[in-house]
Amino acid sequence: MLKYIVRRLILTVPILLGLSILVFLFVRALPGGPAIALLGERATQESVEQIEEELGLDRPLPVQYLSYLRNILSGDLGSSVSTRRPIVDELKQRFPATFELAAMAMLFAVAAGIPLGYVAAKRYQGVLDNVSLVASLIGISFPVFFLALLMKYVFAVKLGWLPTVGRIDVTRSLEHPTGFYLLDAIIAGDGEAFVDVLEHLIMPAIALGTIPLAIVARITRAAVLDVLGEDYVRTAKAKGLDPSVVDRRHVLRNAMLPVVTVIGLQTGLLLTGAVLTETVFSFPGLGSWILNAIRFRDYAVIQGGILFFAGMFIVVNLLVDISYAFLNPRIRYR
Amino acid sequence: MALLSVEDLEVRFFTRRATIHAVNGISFDLDAGETLGVVGESGCGKSVSSLAMLGILPKTGRITRGEVRFGDRDLVKLKDADLREIRGRDIGMVFQDPMTSLNPVLKVGDQVTEVLRKHLDMDKDGARREAVAVLDRVGIPHASERVYDYPHQFSGGMRQRVMIAMAIACRPKILIADEPTTALDVTIQAQILDLLKGLVKEEGMGLILITHDLGVVAGICERTHVMYAGRFVETAPTNELFDRPRHPYTLGLLRSVPRLDASQKEKLIPIPGAPPDLSILREGCSFAPRCPYATDESRERTPMLEGIDGPMHRVACWNPVPDAEVATVASSSLEASGS
Numbered sequence: 007m008l009k010y011i012v013r014r015l016i017l018t019v020p021i022l023l024g025l026s027i028l029v030f031l032f033v034r035a036l037p038g039g040p041a042i043a044l045l046g047e048r049a050t051q052e053s054v055e056q057i058e059e060e061l062g063l064d065r066p067l068p069v070q071y072l073s074y075l076r077n078i079l080s081g082d083l084g085s086s087v088s089t090r091r092p093i094v095d096e097l098k099q100r101f102p103a104t105f106e107l108a109a110m111a112m113l114f115a116v117a118a119g120i121p122l123g124y125v126a127a128k129r130y131q132g133v134l135d136n137v138s139l140v141a142s143l144i145g146i147s148f149p150v151f152f153l154a155l156l157m158k159y160v161f162a163v164k165l166g167w168l169p170t171v172g173r174i175d176v177t178r179s180l181e182h183p184t185g186f187y188l189l190d191a192i193i194a195g196d197g198e199a200f201v202d203v204l205e206h207l208i209m210p211a212i213a214l215g216t217i218p219l220a221i222v223a224r225i226t227r228a229a230v231l232d233v234l235g236e237d238y239v240r241t242a243k244a245k246g247l248d249p250s251v252v253d254r255r256h257v258l259r260n261a262m263l264p265v266v267t268v269i270g271l272q273t274g275l276l277l278t279g280a281v282l283t284e285t286v287f288s289f290p291g292l293g294s295w296i297l298n299a300i301r302f303r304d305y306a307v308i309q310g311g312i313l314f315f316a317g318m319f320i321v322v323n324l325l326v327d328i329s330y331a332f333l334n335p336r337i338r339y340r
Numbered sequence: 341m342a343l344l345s346v347e348d349l350e351v352r353f354f355t356r357r358a359t360i361h362a363v364n365g366i367s368f369d370l371d372a373g374e375t376l377g378v379v380g381e382s383g384c385g386k387s388v389s390s391l392a393m394l395g396i397l398p399k400t401g402r403i404t405r406g407e408v409r410f411g412d413r414d415l416v417k418l419k420d421a422d423l424r425e426i427r428g429r430d431i432g433m434v435f436q437d438p439m440t441s442l443n444p445v446l447k448v449g450d451q452v453t454e455v456l457r458k459h460l461d462m463d464k465d466g467a468r469r470e471a472v473a474v475l476d477r478v479g480i481p482h483a484s485e486r487v488y489d490y491p492h493q494f495s496g497g498m499r500q501r502v503m504i505a506m507a508i509a510c511r512p513k514i515l516i517a518d519e520p521t522t523a524l525d526v527t528i529q530a531q532i533l534d535l536l537k538g539l540v541k542e543e544g545m546g547l548i549l550i551t552h553d554l555g556v557v558a559g560i561c562e563r564t565h566v567m568y569a570g571r572f573v574e575t576a577p578t579n580e581l582f583d584r585p586r587h588p589y590t591l592g593l594l595r596s597v598p599r600l601d602a603s604q605k606e607k608l609i610p611i612p613g614a615p616p617d618l619s620i621l622r623e624g625c626s627f628a629p630r631c632p633y634a635t636d637e638s639r640e641r642t643p644m645l646e647g648i649d650g651p652m653h654r655v656a657c658w659n660p661v662p663d664a665e666v667a668t669v670a671s672s673s674l675e676a677s678g679s
């Protein structure tokens with residue numbers, strides 16, 4: 007098992023390297039440039055050149071890349087052109103926000119999706135199965151931002167049950183040693199703050215988690231149906247095991263294999279979904295940050311942000327593969 | 341009194357398109373220590389009958405008639421919770437395909453211990469020791485280490501041994517083996533059959549051995565039932581069945597399978613035609629369309645099992661193959677292969 011993990015870790019190195027090259031080139035292929043973005047359309051040729059020289063953009067690409075790589079390895083992702091803040095600082099502040107949001111969204115998707123899919127499979131072709139099938143179809147095809155706006159309108163604006171924007175009530179003072187507000191509230195022992203943070207998370211998390219929920223439910227249903235027809239389930243029944251044991255040990259454990267893969271993929275995709283959701287709820291996470299950076303051609307932020315996103319994607323995938331290996335002995339022992 | 345007594349068992353599948361008459365009234369007794377063979381072509385209802393006896397038919401299947409008496413109870417009428425106490429404990433079952441019949445994500449040891457813990461009220465350690473003992477008994481080398489392995493780390497033959505270990509772990513009174521060797525290669529087949537034979541003898545278990553391979557029943561079974569289209573068409577002590585088959589289908593079966601003791605020249609003659617469509621239940625003998633001996637009566641009235649050559653040998657046929665002819669047919673097939 008350890009060998010497997012180490013091998014997977016080593017494999018991520020070339021992936022990350024290739025990725026950094028791609029991101030580096032991609033950013034430079036964008037129309038316009040940071041100088042234009044900073045100085046405006048009517049900047050003079052000289053001032054543009056001066057800014058480019060300041061930023062090192064006049065050097066040959068390989069040289070730019072190598073110095074970029076050296077900086078990354080030393081933990082320096084550069085500074086934002088527009089705010090002048092170090093990107094690492096910004097990441098430290100925004101990553102916990104998006105992480106919290108994504109974790110809640112996924113928690114919602116998994117906690118609701120797996121039982122839903124399981125029940126649908128057990129009631130195969132029954133009323134509940136058909137209802138959940140239609141519901142999940144709607145869930146998948148509903149645009150995230152539309153759902154977010156709708157929820158915001160109904161629950162925040164009309165009913166006033168939930169806050170509309172941000173991560174926490176602006177008037178509340180809470181120390182942020184970790185940046186994960188839920189965690190910070192626990193550390194501070196501040197129950198009210200915890201609830202407040204949670205209330206700020208509910209709508210964005212549901213908006214973000216709806217598509218994964220629908221997909222997890224459908225995959226669970228399909229996987230359980232598949233496994234129910236397997237010979238080893240018949241064997242388990244022939245042993246006289248109780249139905250709950252058959253379901254837990256024999257059906258669900260096998261059905262979880264494809265579900266885990268899908269959860270991983272969805273977690274990766276969640277990061278893209280976060281861009282829309284965070285914008286609607288003015289949630290100060292990575293998504294809204296990158297969206298702004300693209301608008302202002304903030305090379306360093308785009309580069310750093312996308313690289314970070316990609317890194318997270320790889321980490322998530324690694325975690326998925328490891329948990330898959332834990333669940334599936336046929337992989338573990340190869 | 342018989343250990344297990346099946347009386348007029350009928351099983352149907354109610355699918356959207358049709359009703360499948362999979363088992364159409366079979367009856368038999370199994371005594372303690374007895375070994376019973378059930379043979380027949382694919383699709384004749386062998387597996388369905390055994391699943392029905394244990395109450396683990398697929399969702400669309402239902403027992404529509406009959407009794408399965410075990411002790412003083414009728415398993416057909418039993419609540420599922422009570423039936424579960426019997427499954428795996430009093431009646432063990434081994435399935436055809438050892439590659440797919442074991443759970444791929446559970447350690448082999450855990451798959452054996454779970455049946456022990458369910459039925460024998462053992463603690464974890466006791467069950468583990470017992471699992472090692474039973475795996476050892478079915479001939480798994482280094483059983484105490486192999487309990488920690490997963491099914492994919494075993495060969496087909498070894499997996500079938502694991503299946504057998506699971507089935508006999510609680511020392512059941514009855515073992516049902518549904519084509520236990522079909523998926524294995526020939527040398528392994530012989531080993532598994534030997535193992536079953538030995539276990540039955542030592543434990544005094546009743547064994548129902550289901551197979552489409554007459555060679556398998558010849559080696560083990562005292563008595564053999566020949567099944568066709570959901571019915572028993574002939575039943576006799578195995579030797580007698582081989583020597584004097586009276587149902588044309590049995591004769592056809594015997595001549596269509598290679599036998600180890602047959603002379604090289606004896607030609608295999610497949611039975612012409614195909615088994616009937618089980619979604620239609622017709623009057624008359626279901627073998628009639630394929631039978632060279634069929635008469636109008638065969639096609640109109642369904643024959644019942646009746647004694648022939650004494651009470652032990654029974655056949656459901658209006659025109660049983662005459663004793664003398666069994667020999668002639670055999671020799672004529674010899675001549676045919678010579679020319």
Ligand SMILES: Nc1ncnc2c1ncn2[C@@H]1O[C@H](COP(=O)(O)OP(=O)(O)OP(=O)(O)O)[C@@H](O)[C@H]1O
Pocket residue numbers: 353355360362380381382383384385386387388389398400401552618
């Ligand atoms: N789930 C099901 N739904 C509908 N029909 C079924 C189902 N399972 C079995 N049958 C039908 O019941 C009949 C008997 O099947 P069974 O599996 O008992 O055959 P078998 O004698 O065991 O054959 P084999 O040698 O191939 O194992 C077949 O005609 C089959 O089509």
Ligand SMILES: [Mg+2]
Pocket residue numbers: 386387388518519
């Ligand atoms: Mg079968």
